[in-house]
Amino acid sequence: MLCRYPRPLGRSHSVSPMASPAPLDRHHRPLGVLRLSLTARCNLACPYCLPDGQEPAGLLSLAERLLLVETAVQLGVHTLRLTGGEPLLHGDLEALIRALAPLRQRPQGDRRGVLRQIALTTNGTLLSVERARSLRQAGLERITLSLDGADGASVARMAGLAPSAGPPAAEDDTHSARGEALLARVLAAIEHARAAGFDPAAGELKLNAVITRHGNADQLLPLAALARQRGLELRLIEYMDVGNRNGWEPAQVIAAAEMVARIGERWPLEPLGRDCHGTASRWRYRDGGGLLAAIASISAPFCGDCNRLRITADGVAYSCLFAASGTDLRPWLRPRPDRDGLLAALGSLWRQRDDRYSEERSRSAEAAMAPIAGLVSVATADSRLTAEPQATADIEAAPDANGNPGSMAAASPPAHAEMAYLGG
Ligand code: SAM
Ligand code: SF4
Numbered sequence: 550m551l552c553r554y555p556r557p558l559g560r561s562h563s564v565s566p567m568a569s570p571a572p573l574d575r576h577h578r579p580l581g582v583l584r585l586s587l588t589a590r591c592n593l594a595c596p597y598c599l600p601d602g603q604e605p606a607g608l609l610s611l612a613e614r615l616l617l618v619e620t621a622v623q624l625g626v627h628t629l630r631l632t633g634g635e636p637l638l639h640g641d642l643e644a645l646i647r648a649l650a651p652l653r654q655r656p657q658g659d660r661r662g663v664l665r666q667i668a669l670t671t672n673g674t675l676l677s678v679e680r681a682r683s684l685r686q687a688g689l690e691r692i693t694l695s696l697d698g699a700d701g702a703s704v705a706r707m708a709g710l711a712p713s714a715g716p717p718a719a720e721d722d723t724h725s726a727r728g729e730a731l732l733a734r735v736l737a738a739i740e741h742a743r744a745a746g747f748d749p750a751a752g753e754l755k756l757n758a759v760i761t762r763h764g765n766a767d768q769l770l771p772l773a774a775l776a777r778q779r780g781l782e783l784r785l786i787e788y789m790d791v792g793n794r795n796g797w798e799p800a801q802v803i804a805a806a807e808m809v810a811r812i813g814e815r816w817p818l819e820p821l822g823r824d825c826h827g828t829a830s831r832w833r834y835r836d837g838g839g840l841l842a843a844i845a846s847i848s849a850p851f852c853g854d855c856n857r858l859r860i861t862a863d864g865v866a867y868s869c870l871f872a873a874s875g876t877d878l879r880p881w882l883r884p885r886p887d888r889d890g891l892l893a894a895l896g897s898l899w900r901q902r903d904d905r906y907s908e909e910r911s912r913s914a915e916a917a918m919a920p921i922a923g924l925v926s927v928a929t930a931d932s933r934l935t936a937e938p939q940a941t942a943d944i945e946a947a948p949d950a951n952g953n954p955g956s957m958a959a960a961s962p963p964a965h966a967e968m969a970y971l972g973g
Contacts, residue, residue: 571625571662574868574902580625581826581856583618586972587642588634588862593672594709595697597759599794600634600969605863611641613882615648617860618664620891622652624899626858627665632972634862637675646687653688666690670757670973672708673738674731681738681745692742693784694735695757697764699771701729707765739779755782755842760808761801773812773841782840784829785809787847791870792967805830805843812841826856846870850907858899859972866895867971869904875966 573579588608591600609617618629629649636642652664668691669684676694684692697707704710705728713723739754747754756776760766769785776783785808790797809818809832818832818841828851829842845851852869859867864882865875876898881891 572896572899574899576853576903576905578854578902579856580621580858580899582628582630582858583621583626584630584632584857584859584972585614585618586632586634586860586862586970587614587636587639587645589967589970590638591633591635591672591969592638592674593635594711595707595759596709596764597707597761597788597795597797598968598973599709599792600967601794605861605970607863607879609862609864609879609882611645611648613864613879613886614645616882616886616888616891617864617878618649619652620888620895621858621860622662622664623892624896625662627663628668629664629666630668630670630972632670634969634972635672635675636669637671637680642669643683643687646684646689650688668693670695671738672696673735676738676741678741678744681741681747685745685747691753691755692747693755693757694738694742695759696732696735696772696775697758697760698728698732698768699775700768701725701727701732703765703768704728704732704735707759739781749780749782749839752782755784757784757786759786759788760803761788762803763801766803769808769811770815773816776841777816777834777838780839782831782842784842784844786844789846789870789968791971794967802847804848805845806848809841809843823851826854827851846907848911850905850911852905852908855904858895861970861972866898867966868898868902869906870971870973871906872904873966 571579589600589604590602591598594600618626631642631645633639646667649664649667652662655661655663667689669689670693673694673696676692681692696704698704702725705724708728708731710724710727710731713727739756742754743749749755756772758765758768758772760769773783785805787805788797788802812818813832816838817835819835821831821833821840823830828844828846830845830849831840831842833840855869857870859870859875860878861867861875864879865877867875876894878891878894881887881894
């Protein structure tokens with residue numbers, strides 16, 4: 550099922566007894582998913598992501614994150630995706646999930662909304678048996694593990710493992726061996742998650758893979774085979790133009806259609822479509838080998854029914870992954886929390902949301918660049934589509950107490966709006 554700019558359903562779906570109804574944005578899209586980034590740091594350096602290794606100043610506390618999630622749930626959020634950077638680097642992860650328990654079930658008559666699902670996206674390197682178990686016990690329902698190759702050399706390259714010093718042949722061997730070790734950790738993480746109760750057949754354990762033409766295109770079939778053997782849904786992600794340092798260029802993108810066709814030649818597929826408000830289009834292997842998914846943010850954008858809000862580790866809200874600026878929410882969190890102000894501010898932010906970046910880019914056919922095989926035309930007018938360095942992202946001033954956009958620049962904008970800062 551595909552939702553295209555669903556019309557308002559009327560205003561009967563109140564979420565709070567005293568507050569305003571669940572807001573719709575300017576394209577009548579409801580708020581549904583919150584991607585909450587716990588850290589901008591990572592223990593890997595995937596070249597398509599390239600985190601800068603530092604936390605932004607003014608990280609949120611556990612209590613501040615709780616208040617943000619609670620407020621977002623009042624405004625319609627039903628799914629929380631915990632991300633980073635690498636979220637397993639964050640010591641408070643389980644504590645945060647446990648503390649969200651009151652939002653999972655409300656007393657009868659309480660209409661403030663329910664948090665139906667909590668999910669985690671991780672590179673899996675730190676997912677030990679104990680960690681998988683403690684996350685499950687805390688209340689985590691889904692894990693998506695990221696893995697971009699099925700052999701040591703590919704994993705090492707795609708995870709940005711630094712080449713070791715030494716003569717070239719030895720260097721290659723060592724690099725591949727370290728990639729093998731990393732691959733083994735992620736494969737072990739899959740089994741730890743499964744043993745802890747995350748059931749792939751119920752969609753509770755999945756695999757993400759970013760595929761780039763010159764990085765790991767040769768890993769499409771090996772990754773599909775690996776996922777099929779382990780009963781996991783593989784989600785192929787088109788390489789996105791997010792961030793300033795990854796040197797993104799259209800020639801590196803392999804469109805979802807091409808990826809799926811290549812896998813379908815080996816294992817025939819039957820299309821299932823894309824869920825309403827979902828990011829992934831899905832296929833079923835005709836031989837019963839499970840599911841395959843593709844996230845075609847570049848070649849087949851799904852802005853039309855996008856219901857996602859991102860909040861960074863330092864409390865900046867982004868209403869689109871491709872947005873160049875966000876709204877600093879800390880004025881409603883510090884020095885002491887202002888619950889009503891935060892509810893009004895987030896509600897206003899969502900009502901004013903106009904983002905359709907990916908769709909608009911796709912439709913700018915006049916300034917089309919050299920087409921990428923299988924990709925829709927993209928506009929040269931868009932600086933993100935050049936290899937030029939990007940302008941530093943800035944933060945919009947916080948809205949005033951009535952939720953209107955503010956006019957003062959936020960005190961300390963982050964150096965970049967990188968993927969690891971935005972949470973993917
Ligand atoms: N570190 C965790 C991980 O890798 O799963 C969570 C954060 S990561 C930013 C979230 C997801 O974004 C990962 O699946 C990653 O592969 C994906 N990602 C990062 N940079 C990307 C890019 N430029 N294009 C497409 N996907 C990207
Ligand atoms: Fe780290 Fe995830 Fe980015 Fe890779 S994609 S560098 S694992 S945050």
